[in-house]
Amino acid sequence: MSHLTQQYTRMDDVPLNRFHIKIAGLTFGAHFTDGYVLGVIGFALAQIKPQMGLTPFWEGMLGSSALIGLFLGSLVLGWISDYVGRQKIFCFSFVVITLASALQFFATTPEQLFFLRVMVGIGLGGDFSVGHTMLAEFSPRKHRGVLLGSFSVIWTFGYVAAGFAGHFLTALGPDAWRWLLSSSALPALIILLMRIGTPESPRWLMGKGRREQAMAIVHKYFGLTCCW
Numbered sequence: 001m002s003h004l005t006q007q008y009t010r011m012d013d014v015p016l017n018r019f020h021i022k023i024a025g026l027t028f029g030a031h032f033t034d035g036y037v038l039g040v041i042g043f044a045l046a047q048i049k050p051q052m053g054l055t056p057f058w059e060g061m062l063g064s065s066a067l068i069g070l071f072l073g074s075l076v077l078g079w080i081s082d083y084v085g086r087q088k089i090f091c092f093s094f095v096v097i098t099l100a101s102a103l104q105f106f107a108t109t110p111e112q113l114f115f116l117r118v119m120v121g122i123g124l125g126g127d128f129s130v131g132h133t134m135l136a137e138f139s140p141r142k143h144r145g146v147l148l149g150s151f152s153v154i155w156t157f158g159y160v161a162a163g164f165a166g167h168f169l170t171a172l173g174p175d176a177w178r179w180l181l182s183s184s185a186l187p188a189l190i191i192l193l194m195r196i197g198t199p200e201s202p203r204w205l206m207g208k209g210r211r212e213q214a215m216a217i218v219h220k221y222f223g224l225t226c227c228w
Helices: 002-006 018-052 056-084 086-106 110-138 141-149 151-172 176-182 185-195 202-207 211-222
Strands: none
Touching: 018 056, 018 086, 018 110, 018 141, 018 151, 018 176, 018 185, 056 086, 056 110, 086 110, 086 176, 086 185, 110 141, 110 202, 141 151, 151 176, 202 211
16 A cells, blocks of 8 residues: 555645746736836826826826726635636636736726726736635645745836836837837737636635546646646
8 A cells, every 4th residue: 555655746746847837937927017017107107197187196096006906806806716716817817907908008088097007907916816826736835935936026027127118118209108008918918828728726626526627637737646
């Protein structure tokens, strides 16, 4: 019996493989996008303020809009993911981010822009709640701390990228803010397409009593000798 037991490796103890790297990359992409979204608004507001005649109130609301959405999204979509599954919200959140980011190009009023940026934030907040969970549930125990601890570094890269984009794009004309804000749709779309086909979290499936589906995913991505 002990000989048979030694042939199996628990999911927490499997070696780091390409699937782990993919999940980490897709989760890191959300933090890059978050840093970018929060970084570009400062540059954009410099052009939006005179063009839309922003009052101090609306300037503040637009500056904080994505953060408001992030708070709401982490609460609402995180709660929903407990019922519908991690994978669905993992993809849906970036559908919201991509569409809302692109539609910022066509905003003509502060109210429209505020709504769209709140939606971007909701998508990011939802992704934060499930992305961290997905990575933690899939990643090996040995590497989990390093992977989860890298989020702040990736966020900084996104914020710095926003600075470069803001510096160059705002020099193109008074409507450059439209391109700047909507440019966050590009990394969001890439991440969304790469997330299609991501499996459901085996831990979530086990929690719902769907053991066969959970083990099928475990065996597919970590080998037949991997067990729960």
